[in-house]
Amino acid sequence: MKLNAKIPSGPLAEKWSLYKSTQNLVNPANKRKFDIIVVGTGLAGASAAASLGELGFKVKNFCYQDSPRRAHSIAAQGGINAAKNYQNDGDSVYRLFYDTIKGGDYRAREGNVYRLAEVSNQIIDQCVGQGVPFARDYGGYLDNRSFGGALVSRTFYARGQTGQQLLLGAYGALNRQIAAGNVTMYTRTEMMDVVLVDGVARGIVTRNLETGALESHFGHAVVLATGGYANVFFLSTNAMGSNTSAIWKAYKKGALFANPAFVQIHPTCIPVHGESQSKLTLMSESLRNDGRIWVPKAKEDAEKIRAGKLKPTDLPEGKRDYYLERRYPAFGNLVPRDVASRAAKERCDAGYGVGSGQAVYLDCKDSIKRLGKNLIEERYGNLFQMYEKIVDENPYVTPMMIYPAAHYTMGGLWVDYELMTTIPGLFTIGEANFSDHGANRLGASALMQGLADGYFVLPFTIQNYLAGQLSVPRMDPAKQPEFNETLEASREWNAKLMGIKGSRTVDSIHKELGQVMWDHVGMGRNKDGLEEGFSKIRQVKDLFWNDVRIPGKADGMNVELEKANRVADFLEMGELLAKDALHREESCGGHFREEHQMSDGEAKRDDENFKYVGAWEYKGPGKEPELNKEPLDYEFIQVKTRNYKE
Amino acid sequence: MDLTLKVWRQENRKAKGRFETYSLKNISPDSSFLEMLDVLNEQLVNGNNEPVVFDHDCREGICGTCSLFINGRAHGPDEDITTCQLHMRKFKDGDTIVIEPWRAGGFPVIKDLMVDRSAFDQILQAGGFISVNTGSARDGNNILIPKHKADESMDAAACIGCGACVATCKNSSAMLFLASKVSHLALLPQGRPEAVRRAKAMVAKMDELGFGSCTNTGACEVECPKGISVAHIARLNREFLIANLKP
Incomplete structure (x- = not known):
């Protein structure tokens, strides 16, 4: 397949303006003739549904949660980036663009990323307008903090609950459109499949999670805003319900899946406590502003600490190894996430870990001494409280223990500049697409991208598509064979799952999958491990389809069936993830192939052979997917080796 | 164990x-x-x-x-x-x-243990937002907000909409939930233009949906997982009073 990213021509800084001023638009009277389906109500979904509703389109918005306000964007803690340069510290749209491309290890498109940086400022204005209570300084101006991978302070925040406040802003805008009748909201509803009519996306099939009823919905266009697939690892920072099913079903209908191997392992999460662990909790990256990461310099001290014979607070300064500051003097504790995660793994694997051995310290004592406990509490109070509740230790006194965990997925459905997938009429926004973060996402950029796509990009670009759809009437799904066929296929799929009647719970199989993914397709990957992982995933998949047990019925509320549907897709997704990781014979961003590293352990990228987006095309059940390549041409910046040392 | x-x-x-x-x-x-x-x-x-x-x-x-x-x-x-x-x-x-x-x-x-809280969404749909269309907001720093006001607004905005306040209240009142939203927005200059309409519409919706009245027992505050203060209910009452004094 020939992939056309449709990047507008012209100078980098003018591409988006040129696009907007020459694209096709839909006139106000015609807008209400269009139905648009938006799946998901996180930052991307809610902002898109609200903005499209404001423009006058008729929007149907779906979420599996009981309220749109609960989508997992709500859990984002640290902040949102924007190139406002309010701090007068040298920031600019270009610098944000450059940091993002570099942070992504030169695996993202220039055009998309520049646009992201460009609209970042409007996002802040929009959110302030909605009443998002961003942190302010004493003069009443907006405050900023710094985040990994940047040399400026450009992160706006609302305590440690920035995602919550931004989502509540978008949810407010959405509520306003629901009240106005422009958006119809469907909660506790899960998307089962995309419906194509003559190869064009025209709707979805859903399952009502309370009644179990399958339903069809028509839309002139379908927008997926269903987030990432980190739960393929079972243990991740994602919500329990976060899943890959919507984008996976779209992939199986012909949308290309790009860079599935690009997964972000977040360096600062609370370590695993035991077997009944159901998820991992993130401690915001913003803590790295005021916290220093260390392990003992001597293995004997690490052993004593693990055995409980030595308290970390009793270890003198000279016996601590602040390994990030040692290895990366220029960025120190604020290196990008992939670099920080690998460095933690390296120390723990070498025997210097604390706690269970799979943990390092994040120590705020110097900042508490310098700034006072009150200020630290003001900045991170809720995080410290959360840590104390989970670990039962007071982080103001004892340093926090942290370890990397699966967090965010840079890969996702392939989209062009207009955010449309390879299926006409099917758009994908937010974490669900692959477009802006390359091989690694910088902190505070997920919120930026979700809202950029939803507020400022999709509402324009979708019109360029819809302008050509004026002759398409609203369809009645009941009278359209394609809808009935898709609905029947979903019914059969559920029946097949219910019919297995095996002996294993869904969760127990999901945990097995997660363990295989973490061990073989996690932070450190190599050919043998990936091949072994690949065959193990297939074994788990066989186990699932032969031995899963789902009590109850399909035509009623059935939480085990909901989970089974998601895990069935994760099992297939896991295979593609491993395949992509195996094919990419280089290390870049979150994808680290142990065969490809420098003598000092840093990632070794191969621009000659892998400077492309790897987009996988589904070829049917049991068939090998086909790799399509979209070359990445850097016209405006010079591609360099990432260096956070000097 | x-x-x-x-x-x-x-x-x-x-x-x-x-x-x-x-x-x-x-x-x-x-x-x-x-x-x-x-x-x-x-x-x-x-x-x-x-x-x-x-x-x-x-x-x-x-x-x-x-x-x-x-x-x-x-x-x-x-x-x-x-x-x-x-x-x-x-x-x-x-x-x-x-x-x-x-x-x-x-x-x-x-x-079993799952309840329907869609009434909370309906209450917020009645007016728990600031009416600003995407793209029409002015520069964020053009609206100065004193730090203590922003902080107080954030205290109220921390509500997660779980419903513990309603479940705890002997009258099943949703006043703390409502107050957190009214207070969050009323404290900000952006939220003032609609403050009167907002308080009135949200209280009316709450009554319509069968939630009880507030008798100031303070039980909601005790069980709120985000520690939202009943002082916000006082602000809601003030906003509501003003709303009813104005034509």
């Missing part, structure tokens, strides 16, 4: 519910309350029984999905947390734990 659970089971919205007793062994004190329920459900499914249905999602105390009345307290026996942040170390070996859904007229039970 070994535990006895008395859990509310209810087939559907219309069915009559009952308590079922289950015993659990070898629960780790480091696991969370919901992880303990996961273990129960594993046990139930392994015995070919239907698992206990309960709402949960982020499991880090921010999405507001989890609920549960545990031993007579919303979100269980700990301060300033949601059920998902409650850890088993708060219980003792051999304890009996009673687990019920939120009980309030405004929150009908859907199944």
